[in-house]
Amino acid sequence: MRQQFDADVAVIGYGPTGVIAALSLAQQGAQVLALERDRDIYPRARAVTVNDWTMRIFQNLGIGERVEKVIDPQRALRWVTYEGDEVMRVEHPPSALGAGSRCYNIYQPVMESELRSCAQEREDLITVRYGAEVTEIEQDDSGVTVTTTDTDTGEVRTYRTRYAIAADGGSSRQPDPAAPGHPAAR
Incomplete structure (x- = not known):
């Protein structure tokens, strides 16, 4: 049966x-x-970054260019005290995966909305x-x-x-x- x-x-x-x-x-x-x-x-960010592996997934799905329009490449991470003293700085080298940047700043609700728009086309x-x-x-x-x-x-x-x-x-x-x-x- x-x-x-x-x-x-x-x-x-x-x-x-x-x-x-x-x-x-x-x-x-x-x-x-x-x-x-x-x-x-959900109207607030829970995640704030994605990395080049995630961007490669977007690219493999054919949606990389669309998602890239709503996220920002992150070239460095810097922590500064209220007095302006730098506590830490991490420079991000370019992606070794061909994804552009190694890290991207996201506002999750905006990125999620774009992902759902891509899925609506399927x-x-x-x-x-x-x-x-x-x-x-x-x-x-x-x-x-x-x-x-x-x-x-x-x-x-x-x-x-x-x-x-x-x-x-x-x-x-x-x-x-x-x-x-x-x-x-x-």
Whole structure:
């Protein structure tokens, strides 16, 4: 009996890591279902820099030039006291990866917005559900069942995918060690 899947991969969390995961999977032809609890981008910066490895990922996805327009190359890092005395200075050499600068300053909400705009252009392979809080994940031998609750209406939905990626960072739900299938329950 052939199983019906809603997507190849569920990406849980649609911040920069989730968006890059979705874009990378779509580049390989995978159907992606991104589930994001919040309806809007978090309005404050949590990350403030990316490095040349990250820029190479953007370049490999074909979005490097777009993202580069909303971030700034960082040539040095300098710490100064309130009195103006320099405590530390680190000069960044050019990237050895062909990415331009070694480090980039970012304002995460702006960069994240640009990443999401890039992903919208792949809506043939990436479907995003905003306001979908993941409340349960069950894995079996053939795939993953992800249960969500709509943050506005309380509507509960389930999705069936082959795989799931947790990209929701610090807000990730911790698995119940007593739950069947959890290594601690064995």
